[in-house]
Amino acid sequence: HVQLVESGGGSVQAGGSLKLSCTSSGSIFNMCAMAWYRQAPGKERELVGSITSDGTTTYTDSVKGRVTISQDYAKNTMYLQMNDLRPEDTALYYCAADGMVVAGIPIVSTFNYWGQGTQVTVS
Secondary structure, three states: OOOEEEEOOEEEOOOOOEEEEEEEOOOOOOOOEEEEEEEOOOOOOEEEEEEEOOOOEEEOOOOOOOEEEEEEHHHOEEEEEEOOOOHHHOEEEEEEEOOEEEOOEEEHHHOOEEOOOEEEEEO
16 A cells, blocks of 8 residues: 655745655556645645656646656655745645546546645745
């Protein structure tokens, strides 16, 4: 059973940067895709972006140009580099692993593993 642990969240001022990490207890090398989601208070969970096993990334429109997803297989870790943060980026950020991306769209129901989340607050 794979466990995912997110870290790197915190409180920053608008315009600042954060780099979130998602570390897996198992190898991520053979996972089809990994993704970042977020959920703000009173709102539904939304996709931030994803990365497939061949390194292809997708991002939701609201974060394009401001975030980058990457992976380090040696560390079994996925990253979310976020720049130019805005108050509307405030949310609990979750990572998900071993899911599918179809036509560039991550299918949330296919992700087998989820982390507990790390809070990002932008003021």
